[in-house]
Amino acid sequence: MFEDRTKRTEVSSLGEFGLIDYLTKDINLFNDSTEYGIGDDAAVINPQGKKVLISTDLLVEGVHFDLTYSPLKHLGYKSVIVNLSDIAAMNAIPTQITVSLALSNRFSVEAIEEIYKGIKLACKQYNVDLIGGDTTTSKSGLMISITVLGLAEEKDIVYRKGAKAGDLLCVSGDLGAAYAGLLVMEREKSEFIANPNMQPQLEGLDYILERLLKPEARVDMVNIFKEIGVKPTSMMDISDGLGSEIKHICKQSDVGCSVYEDKIPIDQQAWDMAREFKMDPTNLTLNGGEDYELLFTISQDDYEKVKGVNEIIIIGYMTEPEAGINLITKNNVSAPIKAQGWDGLVDSNEE
Numbered sequence: 001m002f003e004d005r006t007k008r009t010e011v012s013s014l015g016e017f018g019l020i021d022y023l024t025k026d027i028n029l030f031n032d033s034t035e036y037g038i039g040d041d042a043a044v045i046n047p048q049g050k051k052v053l054i055s056t057d058l059l060v061e062g063v064h065f066d067l068t069y070s071p072l073k074h075l076g077y078k079s080v081i082v083n084l085s086d087i088a089a090m091n092a093i094p095t096q097i098t099v100s101l102a103l104s105n106r107f108s109v110e111a112i113e114e115i116y117k118g119i120k121l122a123c124k125q126y127n128v129d130l131i132g133g134d135t136t137t138s139k140s141g142l143m144i145s146i147t148v149l150g151l152a153e154e155k156d157i158v159y160r161k162g163a164k165a166g167d168l169l170c171v172s173g174d175l176g177a178a179y180a181g182l183l184v185m186e187r188e189k190s191e192f193i194a195n196p197n198m199q200p201q202l203e204g205l206d207y208i209l210e211r212l213l214k215p216e217a218r219v220d221m222v223n224i225f226k227e228i229g230v231k232p233t234s235m236m237d238i239s240d241g242l243g244s245e246i247k248h249i250c251k252q253s254d255v256g257c258s259v260y261e262d263k264i265p266i267d268q269q270a271w272d273m274a275r276e277f278k279m280d281p282t283n284l285t286l287n288g289g290e291d292y293e294l295l296f297t298i299s300q301d302d303y304e305k306v307k308g309v310n311e312i313i314i315i316g317y318m319t320e321p322e323a324g325i326n327l328i329t330k331n332n333v334s335a336p337i338k339a340q341g342w343d344g345l346v347d348s349n350e351e
């Protein structure tokens, strides 16, 4: 989509060092904490008295992404975003990344450059420095491993384990849209395989496709929490479905939870797509993944501070662990949220 397919430079014509030089020649550094970036055996970071947070993700072609519908630039962007999201989920600010690539000879210099355009765009957008990486060959497709570093004051770091009974459960935005986008892309892909002359039917689906292909990390929430003077009691990012993430918080905090079905935010496009695929829209939010919103709990004492904030959507409250993890449906029936979906006795969407 972005690639100029008319031009193809083999990686072998530049060599590994030539390729690294070519990809990293115009790297900008934004952070004072970066003392030395690319070019030596290791980068040098100065955390300036703060705590350093580290997270890493490995993305494998055919497992985590499908190049038939992921443009390379978007893939580069998203690879960075999924890492930044993990740092935001700790209530910290991401500051540096390293990028490691395993490339098969299927990828030209131009193709790799597209991935880097996406990586650099994400770095610029989020003020993150690309400070190193590794480049090697692969015999089976593309692999991208990114490690992110972030900084925070010790007192500000939020873990998954701090939720208490009575806390409010919140999310930072709508859910299910990325999975709705994936359903569309998988459908279009199989229709294309069946009939290569088919034109993809993607009109009016821009939001869900963007949520899938070019998600954002909610680093802005870290600043919002600071501005309003609220520290969540627990937090994580929603990379799997809401249902499984709620379970992580409940397990690590030793609490239960009640979630109101009618409070779970879902975009209209995602809702319509769930209906088109004959799925329960609530199940889309509970089991769809890759929304990269934040899921967090706040103390009831902070209710006044968060109630006017658009980015903070209260969807339920934490309970004693014995009460379990439940969905309170639109018909006001309480049903346990299971690994897949919820144990609905009634289809609450038949209104």
Ligand code: ADP
Pocket: 020, 024, 037, 038, 039, 040, 041, 042, 099, 100, 101, 130, 131, 132, 133, 134, 135
């Ligand atoms: P080494 O032999 O120590 O692994 P390399 O020759 O692989 O060193 O890397 C040289 C420099 O280029 C290092 O600073 C390394 O972090 C950086 N680098 C290597 N590959 C990449 C990449 N794909 N993206 C960004 N920086 C890279």
Ligand code: MG
Pocket: 133, 134, 135
């Ligand atoms: Mg190396």
